[in-house]
Amino acid sequence: MEIKVMKNILGENDRIAAENRKFFGEKKIFVLNLMGSPGSGKTSLLEKTLEKLSGKIKIAVIEGDLFTAKDAQRIENIGVQVVQINTSGGCHLDAQMVKRAAESLNLDEINLLIVENVGNLVCPAEFDVGENLKAVVLSITEGDDKPLKYPLIFKESAITLLNKIDLIPFTNFNLESAREDLMTLHPNLKIIETSCTKNIGVDEFCAWLLEKVGEVN
Amino acid sequence: MEIKVMKNILGENDRIAAENRKFFGEKKIFVLNLMGSPGSGKTSLLEKTLEKLSGKIKIAVIEGDLFTAKDAQRIENIGVQVVQINTSGGCHLDAQMVKRAAESLNLDEINLLIVENVGNLVCPAEFDVGENLKAVVLSITEGDDKPLKYPLIFKESAITLLNKIDLIPFTNFNLESAREDLMTLHPNLKIIETSCTKNIGVDEFCAWLLEKVGEVN
Numbered sequence: 001m002e003i004k005v006m007k008n009i010l011g012e013n014d015r016i017a018a019e020n021r022k023f024f025g026e027k028k029i030f031v032l033n034l035m036g037s038p039g040s041g042k043t044s045l046l047e048k049t050l051e052k053l054s055g056k057i058k059i060a061v062i063e064g065d066l067f068t069a070k071d072a073q074r075i076e077n078i079g080v081q082v083v084q085i086n087t088s089g090g091c092h093l094d095a096q097m098v099k100r101a102a103e104s105l106n107l108d109e110i111n112l113l114i115v116e117n118v119g120n121l122v123c124p125a126e127f128d129v130g131e132n133l134k135a136v137v138l139s140i141t142e143g144d145d146k147p148l149k150y151p152l153i154f155k156e157s158a159i160t161l162l163n164k165i166d167l168i169p170f171t172n173f174n175l176e177s178a179r180e181d182l183m184t185l186h187p188n189l190k191i192i193e194t195s196c197t198k199n200i201g202v203d204e205f206c207a208w209l210l211e212k213v214g215e216v217n
Numbered sequence: 218m219e220i221k222v223m224k225n226i227l228g229e230n231d232r233i234a235a236e237n238r239k240f241f242g243e244k245k246i247f248v249l250n251l252m253g254s255p256g257s258g259k260t261s262l263l264e265k266t267l268e269k270l271s272g273k274i275k276i277a278v279i280e281g282d283l284f285t286a287k288d289a290q291r292i293e294n295i296g297v298q299v300v301q302i303n304t305s306g307g308c309h310l311d312a313q314m315v316k317r318a319a320e321s322l323n324l325d326e327i328n329l330l331i332v333e334n335v336g337n338l339v340c341p342a343e344f345d346v347g348e349n350l351k352a353v354v355l356s357i358t359e360g361d362d363k364p365l366k367y368p369l370i371f372k373e374s375a376i377t378l379l380n381k382i383d384l385i386p387f388t389n390f391n392l393e394s395a396r397e398d399l400m401t402l403h404p405n406l407k408i409i410e411t412s413c414t415k416n417i418g419v420d421e422f423c424a425w426l427l428e429k430v431g432e433v434n
Contacts (some may be wrong), residue, residue: 010420022273037254037255037256037357038254038340038360038363038367039254039359039363065366066339066366066368066369067368068362068365070362071363089339089343089369091308091339091340099337109369119254119338119339119363119366120338121336122337123337123339126306139256141256141358141384142254142255142256143255143291148284149282149283149287150255150286152285164358168386169359170384170387172421
């Protein structure tokens with residue numbers, strides 16, 4: 001009984017996600033679903049990326065959190081159009097939430113929409129919100145065992161950002177072994193090492209985004 | 218419809234959790250449900266704690282992960298009885314999983330059972346597994362905004378371990394503000410600052426555990 005209802009929920013989510021994808025496609029907007037653990041650095045990376053892409057393309061952001069509008073305030077502070085979704089305890093964004101949030105944005109002339117999901121390395125990977133591609137941020141401080149322990153999110157994502165790479169001397173993170181595990185899980189995965197505080201890899205991430213935006217235009 | 222079924226699932230979980238609690242209570246075992254984000258340092262903290270408590274009390278561990286037995290291997294390596302639960306993608310442990318895992322352990326003469334939950338700051342807080350108390354590990358590297366963004370897990374937990382405290386000089390974590398937010402959410406919360414690499418706070422955590430074990434005997 002529970003399984004049947006769960007399938008219905010997912011089926012309904014997929015139906016709305018497909019509608020979202022069609023809507024964004026017609027508007028020629030590339031949509032990235034940005035995922036990762038709490039504190040992996042999603043919002044900081046987003047801030048740096050938005051600053052660097054300013055003037056090059058027009059961007060809007062949907063921020064997902066259980067509670068608070070802290071992240072949306074950070075994005076708004078740098079002059080980017082943003083809307084906050086509060087899930088009130090819910091552990092992931094779903095397609096319906098993104099649909100409603102998108103309706104509240106002015107998406108005319110927007111080229112790139114970044115959806116920052118709830119901080120969670122498990123559940124967001126299971127829910128299509130109508131994005132073109134998924135990205136996952138893994139902080140060095142989380143440990144090199146995470147890809148094999150949380151494989152779905154790395155399999156589903158087109159790109160993994162190995163963030164806080166500047167903290168590697170203070171951890172026992174084995175970069176070679178993490179890269180090997182990631183490539184085993186997902187041979188075509190794009191991997192970029194990033195650090196917001198040391199400005200590492202953010203240009204490469206911006207170039208990747210610009211390439212993807214170019215593909216939908 | 219979906220909400221009704223969700224209530225049934227939680228109702229069934231609560232029924233089994235109550236059975237677990239009765240079972241552990243009769244055996245005079247104190248059960249701690251240890252939660253936190255992926256990479257917050259739950260297993261490392263557990264290793265240090267088990268080493269320090271060795272010879273003082275008898276301990277068993279249940280390890281929860283989506284996949285792999287990496288964490289259980291680490292616990293077994295230090296000579297503690299352990300069983301691994303793999304949720305195959307499930308984002309939290311439930312009472313039925315803990316019941317089955319407990320059945321596979323020899324709990325005679327055990328004083329303390331630590332259940333290390335799936336790495337996730339959201340879902341585990343919603344599921345009673347029959348523990349006496351919940352604990353949450355928050356790594357300094359996750360950021361000081363996490364208590365207000367993920368309030369339930371901090372409200373549900375009797376104790377918060379502010380882990381990787383040695384990394385504070387390399388982050389912008391505001392300890393005073395984090396402590397203030399935690400006390401606002403949960404005025405009776407016990408907070409301990411910990412570091413496994415610098416051996417900070419582990420003795421205090423062990424003393425707290427010994428006190429709790431004493432209370433059920």
